[in-house]
Amino acid sequence: MNRRVTLAARPQGFPTESDFALDEVGVPGPGSGEVLVRVRYASIDPYQRGRMSEARSYAQPLEIGDVITSQSVGEVVESSDARFTPGELVVGQLGWQEYALARGGSLRRLPPGLEPPTLALHVLGATGLTAYFGLFDVGRPRAGDTVVVSGAAGAVGQIAGQLAKLAGCRIVGIAGGPEKARDLTELYRYDVAIDYKNEDVLEALRGEHVDMYFDNVGGGISQAVHRRLNIGARVVICGQVSQYNEPRPEPSFHPGLLIVFRARMEGFLINDYRHRFDEGVARLARWVANGDLRWQEDVTDGLENAPRGFIGMLNGANRGKALVKVG
Amino acid sequence: MNRRVTLAARPQGFPTESDFALDEVGVPGPGSGEVLVRVRYASIDPYQRGRMSEARSYAQPLEIGDVITSQSVGEVVESSDARFTPGELVVGQLGWQEYALARGGSLRRLPPGLEPPTLALHVLGATGLTAYFGLFDVGRPRAGDTVVVSGAAGAVGQIAGQLAKLAGCRIVGIAGGPEKARDLTELYRYDVAIDYKNEDVLEALRGEHVDMYFDNVGGGISQAVHRRLNIGARVVICGQVSQYNEPRPEPSFHPGLLIVFRARMEGFLINDYRHRFDEGVARLARWVANGDLRWQEDVTDGLENAPRGFIGMLNGANRGKALVKVG
Numbered sequence: 001m002n003r004r005v006t007l008a009a010r011p012q013g014f015p016t017e018s019d020f021a022l023d024e025v026g027v028p029g030p031g032s033g034e035v036l037v038r039v040r041y042a043s044i045d046p047y048q049r050g051r052m053s054e055a056r057s058y059a060q061p062l063e064i065g066d067v068i069t070s071q072s073v074g075e076v077v078e079s080s081d082a083r084f085t086p087g088e089l090v091v092g093q094l095g096w097q098e099y100a101l102a103r104g105g106s107l108r109r110l111p112p113g114l115e116p117p118t119l120a121l122h123v124l125g126a127t128g129l130t131a132y133f134g135l136f137d138v139g140r141p142r143a144g145d146t147v148v149v150s151g152a153a154g155a156v157g158q159i160a161g162q163l164a165k166l167a168g169c170r171i172v173g174i175a176g177g178p179e180k181a182r183d184l185t186e187l188y189r190y191d192v193a194i195d196y197k198n199e200d201v202l203e204a205l206r207g208e209h210v211d212m213y214f215d216n217v218g219g220g221i222s223q224a225v226h227r228r229l230n231i232g233a234r235v236v237i238c239g240q241v242s243q244y245n246e247p248r249p250e251p252s253f254h255p256g257l258l259i260v261f262r263a264r265m266e267g268f269l270i271n272d273y274r275h276r277f278d279e280g281v282a283r284l285a286r287w288v289a290n291g292d293l294r295w296q297e298d299v300t301d302g303l304e305n306a307p308r309g310f311i312g313m314l315n316g317a318n319r320g321k322a323l324v325k326v327g
Numbered sequence: 328m329n330r331r332v333t334l335a336a337r338p339q340g341f342p343t344e345s346d347f348a349l350d351e352v353g354v355p356g357p358g359s360g361e362v363l364v365r366v367r368y369a370s371i372d373p374y375q376r377g378r379m380s381e382a383r384s385y386a387q388p389l390e391i392g393d394v395i396t397s398q399s400v401g402e403v404v405e406s407s408d409a410r411f412t413p414g415e416l417v418v419g420q421l422g423w424q425e426y427a428l429a430r431g432g433s434l435r436r437l438p439p440g441l442e443p444p445t446l447a448l449h450v451l452g453a454t455g456l457t458a459y460f461g462l463f464d465v466g467r468p469r470a471g472d473t474v475v476v477s478g479a480a481g482a483v484g485q486i487a488g489q490l491a492k493l494a495g496c497r498i499v500g501i502a503g504g505p506e507k508a509r510d511l512t513e514l515y516r517y518d519v520a521i522d523y524k525n526e527d528v529l530e531a532l533r534g535e536h537v538d539m540y541f542d543n544v545g546g547g548i549s550q551a552v553h554r555r556l557n558i559g560a561r562v563v564i565c566g567q568v569s570q571y572n573e574p575r576p577e578p579s580f581h582p583g584l585l586i587v588f589r590a591r592m593e594g595f596l597i598n599d600y601r602h603r604f605d606e607g608v609a610r611l612a613r614w615v616a617n618g619d620l621r622w623q624e625d626v627t628d629g630l631e632n633a634p635r636g637f638i639g640m641l642n643g644a645n646r647g648k649a650l651v652k653v654g
Contacts, residue, residue, distance in 0.1 A: 058587050218582060240583040253580045255545060256567040258594030260385050265592045267585030 002027045003327075004067045004097035005306050011052055014245045015314065019052070020068070020307040027099045030080045035107060037074040037090060037100050043121045044300070044310050044322035045070065045155070049244040058269055068096040068306070071126050072326070073110065073117050084109070091120040096306050098327050108277075111285075116297075122155055122321040123288055123295050124281050126270060130238060131159035132280040133273040136167075138266050139212045139236045143168030146208055148225050149190075151216030153180035155321040156238060158188050159284075160214045162293050165189050172208065174201060174221060176316045183319065187294055196221055202228070217242045223252055229261045237267040245314065296320025303327065329354045330654075331394045331424035332633050338379055341572045342641065346379070347395070347634040354426045357407040362434060364401040364417060364427050370448045371627070371637050371649035372397065372482070376571040385596055394422040395633070398453050399653070400437065400444050401427065411436070418447040423633050425654055435604075438612075443624075449482050449648040450615055450622050451608050453597060457565060458486035459607045460600040463494075465593050466539045466563045470495030473535055475552050476517075478543030480507035482648040483565060485515050486611075487541045489620050492516050499535065501528060501548060503643045510646065514621055523548055529555070544569045550579055556588045564594035572641065623647025630654065 001024045008021035030036045051062045051069055062069065072094035076084050081104025084090065089110040094100035110120050122128055134156075141147060147164040151157040152173025161171045161184070172192040173184040184193035194204040201224035209230035215222050218240030229235070243249040258265060273280070287293040298318035300309030306324040313322040328351045335348035357363045378389045378396055389396065399421035403411050408431025411417065416437040421427035437447050449455055461483075468474060474491040478484040479500025488498045488511070499519040500511040511520035521531045528551035536557035542549050545567030556562070570576040585592060600607070614620040625645035627636030633651040640649040 058589075215582065222582070223578075235582075237582045237585045240581075240586070243581070243583055249581045249583055251550075251578045251581050253582050254567075254570070254576045254578050255542070255549070255562075255564045255580050255592060255594070256570055256576055258564045258592060259567070259596065260594070262385075262594055262596055262599060264594075265582060265585060267582070267587070267589055267591075269586065269589055272589055 001025070002097055002099040003303055004095070005303060006065050006067055007052055007062045009064065010054060011049070011245070013247065015049065015052065015307075015311055017307045017311065022304050028101055030078050030101055032080050033103055033105075034101050035076055035081050035084050035090070035104050036078040037072075037092070037094055037102060037107070038077050039072045039074040039094055039098055039100055039326045041118050041121060042072040042094070042096050042303070042306065042324045042326055043070045043126070044306065044313050044324060045127070046239055046241045046244060046314065048310065049314065069093060070095055071121055072096075072100065073120050074100065079104070089114070089117050091125060096303060096324070098303065118297060118323055119288070121323060122297070123159060123293060124284055127155040127321060128159050128284045129273065129277060129280045130270045131156045131163055132284060133270060133276070134236050134238045134268055135160050135163045135214060137273070138268050139214060139234050141167040141169050141212060145169040145211035146172065146230070147212040147214060148172045148174065148205070148208070148210050148228075149214045149216070150174045150221050150225065151239065151241060152190065152193075153183050153188070153319065154216060157214070157216050158295060158320065159293065160238070161188055161190055164212070164214070166287065166292060169212070172205070174225075180319060183296070187296065189294075201225065212236065214238060215240070219243060219250070219252060226253065226257055229257070229263055231261055233261050233263040235263065235265040237265060241314070298322050300324045328352070329424055329426040330630055331422070332630060333392050333394055334379055334389045336391065337381060338376070338572070340574065342376065342379065342634070342638055344634045344638065349631050355428055357405050357428055359407050360430055360432075361407050361428050362403055362411050362417070362431050363405040364419070364421055364429060364434070365404050366399045366401040366421050366425055366427055366653045368445050368448060369399040369421070369423050369630070369633065369651045369653055370397045370453070371633065371640050371651060372454070373566055373568045373571060373641065375637065376641065394424050396420060396422050398448055399423075399427065400447050406431070416441070416444050418452060423630060423651070425630065445624060445650055446615070448650060449624070450486060450620060451611055454482040454648060455486050455611045456600065456604060456607045457597045458483045458490055459611060460597060460603070461563050461565045461595055462487050462490045462541060464600070465595050466541060466561050468494040468496050468539060472496040472538035473499065473557070474539040474541060475499045475501065475532070475535070475537050476541045476543070477501045477548050477552065478566065478568060479517065479520075480510050480515070480646065481543060484541070484543050485622060485647065486620065487565070488515055488517055491539070491541070493614065493619060496539070499532070501552075507646060510623070514623065516621075528552065539563065541565060542567070546570060546577070546579060553580065553584055556584070556590055558588055560588050560590040562590060562592040564592060568641070625649050627651045
């Protein structure tokens with residue numbers, strides 16, 4: 001049987017565990033071109049909150065009863081695609097479930113010996129690639145820039161900051177709580193850490209001239225950073241997690257600021273860089289091998305606990321990339 | 328004697344005529360490197376409102392008693408700069424006054440025979456260059472794009488739309504009142520005109536996929552356009568005239584929209600393109616000579632009426648570039 005976590009109800013504001021259901025259905029056999037995968041680890045990410053809302057965004061919303069979508073890593077069990085053989089580890093959009101069917105073309109094989117294989121769900125996967133393309137292609141760092149990252153200890157933020165550091169920038173991270181703030185400077189090599197739960201961000205940024213702001217959170221934290229922009233600043237809109245549980249996101253930005261600072265604010269989606277994933281993974285893998293990129297995982301044990309892990313992540317309880325270990 | 332319009336009081340909200348004073352002082356002689364100019368026409372522009380506020384922006388605010396800054400065209404009366412001789416027409420930041428002293432290096436000589444010479448204050452001057460660099464360098468039009476311009480009948484908007492048309496775009500203009508809307512399609516070659524005073528902008532844009540939005544106004548009109556952006560849209564922040572009389576501009580934008588549309592919003596200031604003014608003027612002059620660029624002037628007669636012309640422009644009463652004929 002296949003255990004799955006599905007959407008039981010659309011969350012009203014902040015999600016609760018009753019918005020999710022655990023069910024069991026038969027394990028299907030792969031049709032032509034399909035691959036059956038036994039999931040080992042599934043990803044927990046802020047963007048999943050958006051899929052649970054009815055509002056159309058860049059992706060179709062989930063329907064009630066749908067398996068929660070996620071990137072997952074698993075082992076091929078049965079394959080009707082000649083490119084995959086049983087026992088191989090793959091990553092793909094496999095969801096929060098024990099077994100998943102996928103078209104072979106939608107899967108990527110993990111490099112043999114990748115240890116831990118969960119790297120394919122973060123540093124060498126979606127969140128690492130998000131940091132890579134957002135920072136380099138959208139933000140375009142120049143050595144000597146001051147780069148501020150919000151959600152700096154999160155899955156994307158921890159990598160974005162380190163990439164900016166590798167590009168010769170001075171990096172300032174904003175995160176919630178003293179433990180995360182300590183991670184920023186001690187683990188992720190941030191030059192300055194701001195704990196927004198215990199510091200006034202605007203005050204903490206006094207004297208800073210922010211050349212790039214890599215924004216994962218939006219809301220009031222971002223409003224403070226906007227007031228410290230430098231001439232020619234770039235604001236990379238990667239996420240707005242503070243807004244994801246709002247029924248209607250609050251306008252928080254006055255576009256006239258972009259005139260004052262001759263600044264650019266730009267959003268992006270990682271899927272638009274699909275044709276360059278190999279480039280990104282290759283570079284990230286080199287930095288990982290060198291020891292130049294550090295990361296942390298925050299693993300929830302058991303598929304049935306995925307909703308709790310998800311809610312904890314939205315609350316900022318995780319340290320590092322949130323994952324669920326399946327089965 | 329030199330008659331001048333000065334700042335009598337900082338406007339509270341919308342300016343009134345009592346915020347300005349008319350005075351007379353002696354005409355100064357030029358010091359070394361200086362040129363004395365008799366002003367013929369002075370420009371009236373929305374950005375002047377910003378200079379009247381105490382808040383520091385990209386430029387220093389005016390002090391009480393200062394002559395209102397403006398681009399003006401005039402005739403050299405006396406010169407201590409060997410590059411200029413009496414009788415020549417020049418343009419520079421000469422202000423709302425009859426006589427102005429300027430450093431020779433800050434003046435540009437008008438091409439001989441330029442008719443009317445006021446072209447140097449709009450199509451071949453600051454507003455034309457603003458449209459040129461904003462549209463081409465910031466907005467980067469591609470043939471086939473749908474380009475929406477707000478303040479489309481204004482001094483910058485009328486040129487920005489026509490430049491987008493020359494670049495092969497479909498152009499949609501937003502302006503206030505039926506006369507301006509008629510100008511858009513009949514004079515400035517807009518494909519679609521929207522009269523925001525008599526139409527719902529969001530509704531009028533139904534079915535449009537906006538590839539570039541050239542924004543002169545901000546506020547509610549812009550909020551409607553933002554909801555019609557296309558994937559990959561560029562939003563050029565040229566001005567935010569709807570906000571200039573607000574004590575504190577209202578946040579009107581949710582940056583998360585830039586993720587949904589993978590869009591870019593960017594502000595600019597024309598002074599940053601100073602090193603390329605010759606390029607811009609040369610191209611604009613060719614289009615003017617070809618008859619490819621049309622314009623309208625709205626001339627207020629008499630320096631003493633400049634404040635009234637300014638207030639009228641902020642109210643949208645002008646049709647075309649607002650100027651004051653001095654003396």
